[in-house]
Amino acid sequence: MGKRSLAAPYIVWMAGFIVIPLLFVFYYGLTDRSGAFTLENLAAIASPEKVSALLRSLKLSVLSTGICLILAYPLAMILKGLHVKKGSFVVFLFILPMWMNFLLRTMAWQTLLDRNGVINSILAFFRLPGINIINTQAAIVFGMVYNFLPFMVLPIYNVLIKIGDDTVEAARDLGADGIQTFFRVIFPLSMPGIVSGITMVFVPALTTFVISDLLGGGMVLLIGNVIEQEFTFTANWNLGSGLSLVLMVFILISMVLFAKYDRDGEGAVV
Amino acid sequence: MKMRRIGALALLACLVMALAGCGGEKKESKGQVKIFNWGEYIDEEVIEQFEEETGIEVVYDTFETNEAMYPIIEAGGVAYDAICPSDYMIEKLIANDLLAELDLDNIPNVKYISEGIMEGSKTFDPENKYSVPYTFGTLGILYNTELIDDEIDSWEALWNEEYKGNILMYNSPRDLFVAPLEILGYSINTTDEAQLDEAKELLLAQKPLLQRYVMDQIKDSMISGSASIAMCYSGEVLQLQSSNPDLKYVVPKEGSNYFIDSWVIPANAENKENAEAWINFLNRPEIALKNFEYITYSTPNTGAQALMDEELLKNPAVFPGEDVLSKCEVFHSLGTDGDALFNDLWLQIKDAQ
Numbered sequence: 001m002g003k004r005s006l007a008a009p010y011i012v013w014m015a016g017f018i019v020i021p022l023l024f025v026f027y028y029g030l031t032d033r034s035g036a037f038t039l040e041n042l043a044a045i046a047s048p049e050k051v052s053a054l055l056r057s058l059k060l061s062v063l064s065t066g067i068c069l070i071l072a073y074p075l076a077m078i079l080k081g082l083h084v085k086k087g088s089f090v091v092f093l094f095i096l097p098m099w100m101n102f103l104l105r106t107m108a109w110q111t112l113l114d115r116n117g118v119i120n121s122i123l124a125f126f127r128l129p130g131i132n133i134i135n136t137q138a139a140i141v142f143g144m145v146y147n148f149l150p151f152m153v154l155p156i157y158n159v160l161i162k163i164g165d166d167t168v169e170a171a172r173d174l175g176a177d178g179i180q181t182f183f184r185v186i187f188p189l190s191m192p193g194i195v196s197g198i199t200m201v202f203v204p205a206l207t208t209f210v211i212s213d214l215l216g217g218g219m220v221l222l223i224g225n226v227i228e229q230e231f232t233f234t235a236n237w238n239l240g241s242g243l244s245l246v247l248m249v250f251i252l253i254s255m256v257l258f259a260k261y262d263r264d265g266e267g268a269v270v
Numbered sequence: 271m272k273m274r275r276i277g278a279l280a281l282l283a284c285l286v287m288a289l290a291g292c293g294g295e296k297k298e299s300k301g302q303v304k305i306f307n308w309g310e311y312i313d314e315e316v317i318e319q320f321e322e323e324t325g326i327e328v329v330y331d332t333f334e335t336n337e338a339m340y341p342i343i344e345a346g347g348v349a350y351d352a353i354c355p356s357d358y359m360i361e362k363l364i365a366n367d368l369l370a371e372l373d374l375d376n377i378p379n380v381k382y383i384s385e386g387i388m389e390g391s392k393t394f395d396p397e398n399k400y401s402v403p404y405t406f407g408t409l410g411i412l413y414n415t416e417l418i419d420d421e422i423d424s425w426e427a428l429w430n431e432e433y434k435g436n437i438l439m440y441n442s443p444r445d446l447f448v449a450p451l452e453i454l455g456y457s458i459n460t461t462d463e464a465q466l467d468e469a470k471e472l473l474l475a476q477k478p479l480l481q482r483y484v485m486d487q488i489k490d491s492m493i494s495g496s497a498s499i500a501m502c503y504s505g506e507v508l509q510l511q512s513s514n515p516d517l518k519y520v521v522p523k524e525g526s527n528y529f530i531d532s533w534v535i536p537a538n539a540e541n542k543e544n545a546e547a548w549i550n551f552l553n554r555p556e557i558a559l560k561n562f563e564y565i566t567y568s569t570p571n572t573g574a575q576a577l578m579d580e581e582l583l584k585n586p587a588v589f590p591g592e593d594v595l596s597k598c599e600v601f602h603s604l605g606t607d608g609d610a611l612f613n614d615l616w617l618q619i620k621d622a623q
Binding site for chain 1: 337441442443477480481482483484487490491494495496606609610612613614616617618620621
């Protein structure tokens with residue numbers, strides 16, 4: 001009883017910042033401006049430019065999630081192999097940039113990648129060809145990978161360090177070689193971390209509008225921008241909420257697809 | 271349209287409170303006046319001076335956007351005595367009976383306001399009885415004379431293939447559509463679908479030439495020279511030119527948008543006479559000049575203009591001149607349907623690859 005009452009603040013938090021706002025989104029999403037029930041806000045996703053914005057968002061977020069995974073898994077394996085103290089130092093290095101505001105870091109990349117920016121000035125100094133990816137889809141993927149990589153590394157690392165050396169030794173004892181040990185023991189055991197990482201990267205990447213505005217220079221329309229615009233320009237909260245609900249469906253589908261791997265909830269972050 | 275800084279305002283608020291605290295003891299209080307203005311939109315010393323001269327205590331609050339200000343006035347929770355919204359928002363306030371008529375006998379300095387601007391004000395305040403203009407500005411083209419040799423005088427310059435990859439356009443639909451609508455000779459307040467479609471086609475054709483759609487980053491890109499030509503509101507131009515003297519501002523010959531920010535008194539004001547004294551004080555030529563020097567948005571006050579340097583008066587970013595203004599239009603509020611129409615077209619443009 002005593003222990004349970006300690007959860008009260010958490011319940012207040014859940015209700016006030018998750019459940020109630022979500023109910024608002026549902027309410028606005030399923031009504032029109034006069035407050036009458038309608039499904040039009042959901043159907044609005046069918047217009048050609050919104051469909052293509054959604055597909056583009058899916059494409060870019062799947063791509064960045066994939067790149068994050070490819071970068072993060074070997075890194076997590078290396079971290080696991082390091083001495084505990086060294087390992088936690090490298091993890092610390094990964095978390096360090098997150099102490100700074102996400103917007104600031106993204107704006108910094110805007111300046112770095114700019115055509116007359118820091119990186120190109122340095123390249124020009126050494127008479128090397130400049131890179132010109134700012135304001136393209138490539139810059140957006142870059143920004144997503146940069147910003148969300150720690151969310152992939154940490155859950156995988158957390159799962160990997162829980163796999164005891166004895167487990168690996170047992171596999172080797174029973175005749176598995178290095179590759180077999182990895183694919184038949186380590187990889188399956190790390191699945192919850194991978195799933196958690198994928199979700200933590202895919203969801204914010206799918207919904208972002210800041211990265212596409214800053215690094216995409218407003219030239220690339222993502223579904224997040226479409227929704228943002230409904231709130232900031234047309235002040236149509238109903239349509240904005242309706243489109244958010246549609247997006248939520250895609251997120252739920254992706255989570256259900258992976259949920260069966262995450263039965264034990266071991267992938268919980270940090 | 272305007273950059274606001276919050277940090278300075280917090281300081282300002284403290285200052286005002288401190289002043290209010292000691293002012294009361296020294297002289298007989300003549301009551302209060304509650305002001306609601308844009309952030310960074312007044313020289314703080316002017317507030318001090320007003321309090322000293324009149325003995326009226328100023329309570330000063332600020333807002334960031336017209337849209338954020340409106341619900342506060344509508345709800346009436348705080349009874350402000352004087353506020354400073356933009357043209358189309360004043361139109362909306364008048365339409366919803368939220369403003370009080372001014373007693374111009376209490377604001378004799380209104381005589382200093384230029385006739386052209388008073389005339390322009392009639393688009394949202396048809397009889398000039400609710401508002402006194404405070405600042406105004408135009409939308410135009412800013413370009414770098416170091417990078418562009420041509421003399422630019424038309425919106426079509428933003429479609430010039432030679433500047434490919436160096437052109438910046440505003441990332442907001444109403445401002446963005448000004449350029450194509452002016453080229454086509456249509457009103458910037460049109461909601462005619464056929465006209466807007468033509469404008470959309472122009473913008474679609476322009477997209478491959480652009481570097482990007484931006485808002486405030488225009489400043490950095492133009493100062494550093496990473497873009498050579500951009501749409502730009504005149505209010506910031508003086509500051510940009512002081513950072514990069516090669517920048518030149520022009521209001522295109524086809525015409526453009528211009529905005530007027532004016533002082534109005536809400537219907538529920540409790541100190542209407544004090545508010546009128548405030549508006550009158552701000553229009554004293556020396557005070558208007560002082561404010562202009564601080565905020566750099568053009569002042570419609572001819573008294574203040576008479577006190578300025580020749581050089582400044584010749585800068586089209588500061589004073590576009592009557593002939594230019596006569597070609598410019600003020601934005602009207604388009605209503606929810608109009609906004610939705612602009613938004614749809616804009617999404618189509620942004621979606622194009």
